[in-house]
Amino acid sequence: MTTDIQENEGPDILKEWVGKGRVYEKTFNPELYHEVQQFIFREARLQDIHDYDAWEALWTDNALYWVPANGTDTDPERQMSLIYDNRSRIALRIRQLKTGRRHSQTPPSQLARVISNFEFLTSSNDDIKVMCNVQIFETNLRGDTMWAARNEYTLRRIDGVLKMAYKKVVLINNNKAIYTLSFLV
Amino acid sequence: MDGNQISRWDELIRPGMVHGSLYSDEAIFKEEMEKIWFTTWVYIGHESEVPEKNDFVTKSLGPMPVLMVRDSNGKIQLLLNRCPHRGNAVCVQEQGNRARFTCPYHSWTFSNTGDLINYAFPEGYEGVDKSKLGLGKVARVASYRGFVFGSMAAEGPTLEEHLGGAIRTIDQLCDNSPTGEIEINAGYLKHRTRANWKFILENECDGYHPAFVHSSIFSVSSSAIGDLYGDKAVAVTRAFGNGHTEVDPRPEFRRRDAPMSWFGTTSERLPEYTKQMNEAYGDRRAREIMIDGTPHVMIFPNLFIAEIQLFVIQPISVNESIQHSTAIQFKGAPDINRRLRQQTMGSVGPAGFLLADDTEMYERNQRGLEIREPEYLFLKRGEHRERRDEDGYLIGHSTDDLPSREIWKHYRSMMEAT
Structure with missing residues (x-):
């Protein structure tokens, strides 16, 4: 047994929140684990300190950045998502932030995020698929907000360097009314 | 008692000025629930x-x-x-x-x-x-036309009496669908907002703010919005009575005389939709509809149709509201529907290029009320240039405070009713 298939038995509502079954990798590669963890820690730091250019440079050319609403495995081609950005829309998001007139980020949110529970998913090609949990503390003009999410990444090695091809952020409370989320999540 | 009641509203709502406590007083919020939300058509x-x-x-x-x-x-x-x-x-x-x-x-x-x-x-x-x-x-x-309203009052004006002239805007929206029907089936984004519901209500037809609140996104994306909300705009604001207001950009779109310009595109880029529209309405009428586009209307107290988006404003408490937003879909028109969804997802909700910043303004407005002076908000922009259109509705420049003034007029009439 090298894999661990997550079976989601139980009521539909649970499937809605934890998502479809995923196949977790059981073999453990300490070097890859370390490299991926360092990559994601760095991504988190760039987000926390609003280093927009360095964060944007982490993406591949055909990237997808997805923050669904109202569940985990919704159909983003049918249902509203909080963010459903292709590569050019990621660039637009960054350009807007960099104007200095993105009022909801002027002044920028003060942020610290903690990332944990890294687990690899099995991958049928050279892409690296990894899940992790994140908690983000945000404070801004309105006050303090706690965010929590399950993140899913597809990382790809391009010219020897890891890049993000896909990042999905499933906010745990994405079926509820949430405050403005204009920092990079 | 009656005398006190009248003088109280005279104090709170003056011509072109409203008292800050109208957005922050819990007793007024409770009164609004009874006299507006649990009375009128919602x-x-x-x-x-x-x-x-x-x-x-x-x-x-x-x-x-x-x-x-x-x-x-x-x-x-x-x-x-x-x-x-x-x-x-x-x-x-x-x-x-x-x-x-x-x-x-x-x-x-x-x-x-x-x-x-x-x-x-x-x-x-x-x-x-x-x-x-x-x-x-x-x-x-x-x-x-599929829009369901409810009233907790057993008696009162009919829905159509309540909507009055704003009915035209719902017809205008539905006409943009080749089947004459719209659908709401993409789910809602729910945006929690620490501000009174009326700051949201008044902003929806405020054409003065986009050039400033949204300058960040306009400056980095191609947008002809300046033509609608600039100093030299020919778009107008209109009040239908009963608190319903709109920004009517049709004068600008008719000047451009280009179908689908309202949506930032051309009919050539939407061949299937254009064909469906021509078949449904005939080429001439279809062309008119596709020049005018969809409305930008705030139906009092909670339904905002923003061209391609639908918003529902929900008051939670005196200083907390939820904006529910979703993409409008034209029944049976898949080639335009995807674009309607994609554009909506970019614009609205907690992470939207537009609504995150509108909401930032609402929350700052609300906090501003903790400061005691000046006590009143100033809503006189364009008072001198209000005029009547051919249907007798008040209209003004697209950047004028006319919608706010007319909302407050209707608000006062509901709050004063016994």
Whole structure:
């Protein structure tokens, strides 16, 4: 047994929140684990300190950045998502932030995020698929907000360097009314 | 008493000026619930959200949840989710399909027409009249072209009387669909906002703010919005009475004389949609519809149709609101619907290029009220250039405060009513 298939038995509502079954990798590669963890820690730091250019440079050319609403495995081609950005829309998001007139980020949110529970998913090609949990503390003009999410990444090695091809952020409370989320999540 | 009441409103709402406490006083909020939200017609949802018999979805009327149901006879019902026995919720699912609702506390079971069918251990209720123990209902339900409204007042103006001239805007929207019908089926983004609902209401037809609040996105994307909300704009604001207001950009779009310009595109880029429109309305009428585009209208107190988006404003408390937003879909027009969704997702909701910044403004407005001076907000922009259009409605420049002034006029009439 090298894999661990997550079976989601139980009521539909649970499937809605934890998502479809995923196949977790059981073999453990300490070097890859370390490299991926360092990559994601760095991504988190760039987000926390609003280093927009360095964060944007982490993406591949055909990237997808997805923050669904109202569940985990919704159909983003049918249902509203909080963010459903292709590569050019990621660039637009960054350009807007960099104007200095993105009022909801002027002044920028003060942020610290903690990332944990890294687990690899099995991958049928050279892409690296990894899940992790994140908690983000945000404070801004309105006050303090706690965010929590399950993140899913597809990382790809391009010219020897890891890049993000896909990042999905499933906010745990994405079926509820949430405050403005204009920092990079 | 009457004299005091009148002088109180004279103080709170002066010509072109409103007192800050109207947005922050909890007693006024409670009064608004009774005199506005639980009296007038409030938008609840769209019939397409419950397409099949026994479909239901949780909506709201002010802070109060409401179950919008298509009952087993196919009729739209607005049921109150409170068991008449002890107050428990008879349904905790957001949406689904079921013919009956059973309260989990003592197993009282209701049909989706609201009637009590059964209670557990019925021998304990000898002589009780079950027909008096149904679920509560919104007193009046009416719909116009699929838009379902509810009023908690058993009597009052009809929905069409309430909508008045704003009916044109709903017709205008539906005409942009080749089937004449719109659908709401993409789910809602729910944006929590620490501000009074009226800051949201007033902003929807405020054409003065976009050039400043949204300059960040306009400066980095191609946008012709400046033509609509600039100093030299030919677009107008209009008040229909009953608190309904719009920004009407049709003068600008008619000047451009280019179909689909309102949507930042051309009919050549939407060949399937254009063909459907021509077949449905004839080339000439289709061209007119596709030049004018969809409306930008705020239907008092909670339905905002923003060209391609639908917003529902929900007051939660004096300083907390929820903006529910979704993409409008034209029934049977898939090639435009994807673009409507993609553009909506970019613009609205907590992470939207536009709405995150609007909402930042609402929250700063609200906090500003903690500062005591000056006590009044100043809404006189364009007072000197108000005029009447050919239908007798007040109109002004697209950047004028006319919508706010007319909202407050209607607000006052509702709050003063006994």
